[in-house]
Amino acid sequence: GDSVTQMEGPVTLSEEAFLTINCTYTATGYPSLFWYVQYPGEGLQLLLKATKADDKGSNKGFEATYRKETTSFHLEKGSVQVSDSAVYFCALSAVMNRDDKIIFGKGTRLHILP
Amino acid sequence: DSGVTQTPKHLITATGQRVTLRCSPRSGDLSVYWYQQSLDQGLQFLIHYYNGEERAKGNILERFSAQQFPDLHSELNLSSLELGDSALYFCASSGGPGRNYGYTFGSGTRLTVV
Numbered sequence: 001g002d003s004v005t006q007m008e009g010p011v012t013l014s015e016e017a018f019l020t021i022n023c024t025y026t027a028t029g030y031p032s033l034f035w036y037v038q039y040p041g042e043g044l045q046l047l048l049k050a051t052k053a054d055d056k057g058s059n060k061g062f063e064a065t066y067r068k069e070t071t072s073f074h075l076e077k078g079s080v081q082v083s084d085s086a087v088y089f090c091a092l093s094a095v096m097n098r099d100d101k102i103i104f105g106k107g108t109r110l111h112i113l114p
Numbered sequence: 115d116s117g118v119t120q121t122p123k124h125l126i127t128a129t130g131q132r133v134t135l136r137c138s139p140r141s142g143d144l145s146v147y148w149y150q151q152s153l154d155q156g157l158q159f160l161i162h163y164y165n166g167e168e169r170a171k172g173n174i175l176e177r178f179s180a181q182q183f184p185d186l187h188s189e190l191n192l193s194s195l196e197l198g199d200s201a202l203y204f205c206a207s208s209g210g211p212g213r214n215y216g217y218t219f220g221s222g223t224r225l226t227v228v
Binding site: 031032034036041042043044045046049051089093099100101102103104105106107 | 116118147149156157159162169170172204206211212213214216217218219220221222
C-alpha cells in the first residue's frame, strides 16, 4: 500500500545551520505531497505542498521539490531558527475506495540550539 | 486558531468505559477526518465523513464509531476502553479533496485510560 518514510530523529542543529529532512514515498498513481509541522501541545499545521512532479512547495523559508524519479520530497531550509523546533511530518494523499486520504510518515523531531 | 474545534482537550477515564470526542470543522468545510496519534504507531487514519456520509475507513477498531451530524460537527465514540487506547485524537477538516487542499487540524483531545 501507499506509504511514507522519513528520516528518524531527533535532529539537533545549531541556529543558522542548513536543514534537510529526507522523505521518500511509495504510491500508486500520482499523489500530492505535503509537509506538516506540529509545535508542542498543538495540532498539525500545513507547512507546504506540491501536487505534481517537479513542483516546488515553499513557505516560511522552507522548501521541498516533488521528485517523481526518486520518489522523494525532502524538506530544506537554509538557516534554521530556534522557533523552528518542532516535529515535522511528510505526507501524501492516497486514493482508497475512490476517496482520498492523507497518509503521514512517523515524524521527525527537530531541536534547534541557540 | 485553526478554525477546527475539538472538545474536550483532555480526558482521563478508566478501562471499560465509553467516551465521546467532539469536533466542529472549519466553517464551510464538509469533510471531517479523524486520526489517532500514538508514540509507537504515529498518525493513523481512522475515518472520513463528507457531508454526513461515511466515505472511508482506515484502521478503526470495531469498538470505535463515528458520525457526522447535519450541522457538520462530528463525534468519535470510543467504547470498552483499553489502556492501549490512550493517545491523542485529532480531527481535521477540508474544503475539498485532500490532495488539493490538504487538511486543517484541530488541537486534539488527549485521552488517558487508566
